[in-house]
Amino acid sequence: MSDRDLSVVVFGATGVTGRHVAAYLSTRAEEVGARWAVAGRDAAKLERVLGEIGVTAPETIVADVGAPASLAAMASRTKVVLDLVGPYTLYGEPVIEACVAAGTHYVDLTAEMPFVRRMIDAHDERAAAAGVKVVEVSGFEAFPPDLAVALAAETARQRWDEDLSEVDLAVTTQQPTGRRLGLADIVSGGTMQSIAEALADEGAESFTDAAVLVPDPEAAGRVRERSPIALAPRFNARGDVIAPMVPAAFINPAVIQRTAALAAGERGATFQPFRYREGIAMPGSGATLPLRFVGAAFLAGTQAVFGALTRAQPSVRRRVADFLRRALPSSGFGPKGEKLEGWTWQVAVDARTAGGHYVRVDLDADGHPGYLSTARMLGEAGLLLAEDGATPGRGGCLTPAAALGTGSLDRFGRAGLRLSVSS
Numbered sequence: 001m002s003d004r005d006l007s008v009v010v011f012g013a014t015g016v017t018g019r020h021v022a023a024y025l026s027t028r029a030e031e032v033g034a035r036w037a038v039a040g041r042d043a044a045k046l047e048r049v050l051g052e053i054g055v056t057a058p059e060t061i062v063a064d065v066g067a068p069a070s071l072a073a074m075a076s077r078t079k080v081v082l083d084l085v086g087p088y089t090l091y092g093e094p095v096i097e098a099c100v101a102a103g104t105h106y107v108d109l110t111a112e113m114p115f116v117r118r119m120i121d122a123h124d125e126r127a128a129a130a131g132v133k134v135v136e137v138s139g140f141e142a143f144p145p146d147l148a149v150a151l152a153a154e155t156a157r158q159r160w161d162e163d164l165s166e167v168d169l170a171v172t173t174q175q176p177t178g179r180r181l182g183l184a185d186i187v188s189g190g191t192m193q194s195i196a197e198a199l200a201d202e203g204a205e206s207f208t209d210a211a212v213l214v215p216d217p218e219a220a221g222r223v224r225e226r227s228p229i230a231l232a233p234r235f236n237a238r239g240d241v242i243a244p245m246v247p248a249a250f251i252n253p254a255v256i257q258r259t260a261a262l263a264a265g266e267r268g269a270t271f272q273p274f275r276y277r278e279g280i281a282m283p284g285s286g287a288t289l290p291l292r293f294v295g296a297a298f299l300a301g302t303q304a305v306f307g308a309l310t311r312a313q314p315s316v317r318r319r320v321a322d323f324l325r326r327a328l329p330s331s332g333f334g335p336k337g338e339k340l341e342g343w344t345w346q347v348a349v350d351a352r353t354a355g356g357h358y359v360r361v362d363l364d365a366d367g368h369p370g371y372l373s374t375a376r377m378l379g380e381a382g383l384l385l386a387e388d389g390a391t392p393g394r395g396g397c398l399t400p401a402a403a404l405g406t407g408s409l410d411r412f413g414r415a416g417l418r419l420s421v422s423s
């Protein structure tokens with residue numbers, strides 16, 4: 001990649017998330033001596049949107065998913081493409097193809113799991129042979145949980161030469177005080193349209209499978225047996241109600257098990273999945289317990305309905321997806337401006353090894369998790385991937401943790417993420 005004049009390109013920089021990736025790089029790239037550019041299908045819109053948020057990009061590239069030559073030209077100029085053009089089920093593959101062909105690392109934010117599996121089947125071998133990293137699911141789902149669990153696993157191997165046997169992960173979030181939040185403050189139209197597309201996908205049934213990203217059938221069977229995805233609300237050791245992860249409980253488990261499978265493969269070991277449970281912790285007083293439990297049960301119920309829909313007849317799924325495409329907000333809708341500030345969130349990992357050792361990883365962060373933190377993490381990940389020797393030297397369709405490793409995690413402090421380990 002020594003011939004590349006750019007380190008990172010933000011493709012889809014006019015979107016709700018893309019504009020914040022551009023904002024992050026506009027201050028951060030210079031600090032690390034990286035040259036970056038924004039890309040999108042409409043140069044005038046790029047200029048207008050970035051002007052609105054006060055961002056000046058060193059360069060603008062015009063590229064459209066429907067014009068393969070424009071994607072090839074974009075990919076051949078840079079070391080890393082950060083792809084913010086979703087729904088990925090519709091628009092992701094041409095960008096991945098262009099990046100693999102050009103020998104350029106690719107990172108996206110998809111959580112459309114059937115699509116991710118299809119990309120592994122179609123592009124893993126070629127990407128691995130070319131030393132290209134195709135890194136999907138790199139947003140709030142599943143970047144922070146994946147890195148935190150990988151750090152726990154690595155700690156256990158370094159300290160006791162043991163694998164993890166059980167992992168519990170809890171997320172807590174604190175919203176800005178004194179502000180009423182509506183739907184547009186929480187989730188974007190791009191995300192909602194992506195859920196509709198994943199439902200219409202021919203492989204929708206695999207969405208709820210914890211082993212969807214583990215292609216080896218025997219290893220996948222072990223994941224399903226050891227660690228099926230459970231939606232029912234429960235309590236943790238501190239008595240907090242644990243609700244299923246939102247927007248979907250089906251994303252992180254699949255990514256985390258793939259990371260563990262890839263790590264076992266690297267060591268030449270047989271992959272033995274750990275039991276993984278996750279959720280949103282809802283702490284509170286005894287008086288609010290019934291309310292919290294009902295809230296968690298409601299979240300579990302809506303996800304159970306979604307899970308049932310993924311297993312419905314294709315004609316039913318397509319009709320529901322059609323309805324959702326029209327009924328749900330679309331591109332451009334979502335949290336913006338000051339609504340993204342004032343959020344804080346934490347991830348706590350409690351992990352045990354087969355030998356009874358205990359590892360705790362804490363991650364503490366600020367910024368709206370889905371759109372501001374996500375944008376900053378993605379920007380920093382792009383810069384890291386563009387730096388020689390900053391990440392493990394392997395290619396293929398990787399998870400965030402497998403692609404980035406744990407050696408440079410302190411770099412994410414600049415993106416507002418602080419990690420600590422105890423045992």
Ligand SMILES: NC(=O)c1ccc[n+]([C@@H]2O[C@H](COP(=O)([O-])OP(=O)(O)OC[C@H]3O[C@@H](n4cnc5c(N)ncnc54)[C@H](OP(=O)(O)O)[C@@H]3O)[C@@H](O)[C@H]2O)c1
Pocket residue numbers: 011012013014015016017018040041042045063064065066084085086087088091109110111137138139140141142188189190191192194330331332333334370371374
């Ligand atoms: N997992 C997570 O934590 C997480 C977090 C945030 C977002 N996401 C995912 O990221 C994706 C983007 O979300 P968002 O809310 O930022 O979406 P958005 O606001 O709808 O932005 C989509 C972007 O794609 C561009 N685009 C659409 N069609 C294109 C084409 N043919 N060629 C080139 N560019 C095209 C749009 O450009 P125009 O402005 O020209 O239309 C826009 O820049 C979604 O799939 C969402 O689910 C995931």
